[in-house]
Amino acid sequence: MLDxxxxxxxxxxFFAAINAKRKHPNLKVEIFEKSKTVLGKVRISGGGRCNVTHACFDNRLLVSYYPRGNKELLSVFExxxxxxxxxxxESRGIVLKSEADGRIFPITDNSETIVNCFLDECDELKIPIKTLRSVKSIEKNGVFQLNINDEIVEARQVLVATGSSDAxxxxxxxxxxxxxxxxxxxxxxxxxxxxxxxxxxxxVPKASVKLLLDKSQLKESRLSQSDLTQSGxxxxxxxxxxxxxxxxxSSIAARMLNQLQYRFEISVSLSNLKVxxxxxxxxxxxxxxPKKQVVNTPLFNIPQRWWQRIHSLTFVNTFNTWSDASKKDLLKFAENLSGFQLEVDGKSTFKDEFVTAGGVDLKEVDFKTMQSKIIPGLYFAGEVLNIDALTGGFNFQAAWSEAWVISDNL
Ligand SMILES: Cc1cc2nc3c(=O)[nH]c(=O)nc-3n(C[C@H](O)[C@H](O)[C@H](O)COP(=O)(O)OP(=O)(O)OC[C@H]3O[C@@H](n4cnc5c(N)ncnc54)[C@H](O)[C@@H]3O)c2cc1C
Known part of the structure; x- marks a missing residue:
């Protein structure tokens, strides 16, 4: 029987298996993977470079990058x-580098560095990695019984790290x-x-984008006014x-945007100021x-092309001088610069990188151990949980931290 x-x-x-075995060498640990290969997402992550974590070393700030799971993760990050x-x-000889935006990568800029590190560790610790093994069901009769390719495997404890598998x-x-x-x-x-x-x-280096919701949508979304506007x-x-x-x-309002079937209005501000x-x-x-032409005087670091387009949409005569512009014209101009409204119709994937918001309800998980409150001995880590983050290495960080906590408590 497996431990x-x-x-x-x-x-x-993988992170759970390696740390569990390092901390408790006598435990019998095995990994079951339904595909032919393991660590598929790690390989393609970060455009093939694997953004392992983020240079944010303050736990309170760190949790703010998780629209779902921020409260629960605080104790995990501690x-x-x-x-x-x-x-x-680094203790395994991997040199990491931090980029200007805080993302941390292996210095090789190659995700294989991380994949090989995990495979080498499993090899050294003699952790069996069983590929082409799809777990079809779990039952608990004193111990866990897993139906894997129609054979029963017994285990004392089970970690579900199946990512965003609907099945x-x-x-x-x-x-x-x-x-x-x-x-x-x-x-x-x-x-x-x-x-x-x-x-x-x-x-544009800095813009703010506001999701425009009516009162009832705002209430339903459970988003705060500050959630609605994001900048960067x-x-x-x-x-x-x-x-x-x-x-x-897209991350903060993921659920509401899904409800709106990805048809909604936003307003974009490049002045980053109120009207x-x-x-x-x-x-x-x-x-x-007064004598300068408005169209040739871009302000607020707004790129000339954006300024010109907003200008031509606001003024009939594109050659107005500032003195020609009435207060009413300038108010309309200010409104468009501080919040140009656009209709969104659909979504696209960003560089093939996406995560799923949703999963196991966090209320049913004890974050001191990452254990199910419903079925003792059943653990969760990674995307299977209703936890997800912004881009920047935060999704992997949650997976590493949760897996570490599990390895502590076996
Ligand atoms: C293109 C892309 C790039 C990304 N880049 C980054 C990045 O640079 N940094 C970052 O932090 N995050 C990144 N992410 C997000 C990150 O990859 C995920 O958050 C992370 O992989 C989740 O880890 P996980 O172990 O929970 O799930 P996964 O890595 O998806 O692993 C789950 C595994 O479970 C297996 N499985 C499922 N069902 C069964 C079953 N029934 N039996 C046996 N095995 C099963 C699956 O085949 C899979 O191998 C990226 C995501 C994508 C799609």
Missing amino acids: LAIIGGGAAG RFNTKDTVKWF FWQILKGLGHKIIEPVPSLFTFNIENDFIAELMGLS PLLITHWGLSGPAILKL EDTLDFLLKIKAEH
């Missing part, structure tokens, strides 16, 4: 956080767990109109809007530079 059967040979499953991840890999969520439902309906997170917004088409390729770099692509500001909004403040500034410029 720990790990279902899923992905990030969470036991194993981003600093520990860096130490863990496995159904199995967990059958065991009495509540599964929060999975919806996609981390996607870009499709917008089909001339404004976007003409600005294709434009990239923005990119105009040939299909719509992308960049960190958009990805953040009143933008207007005050425009009036000041009008007083100081």
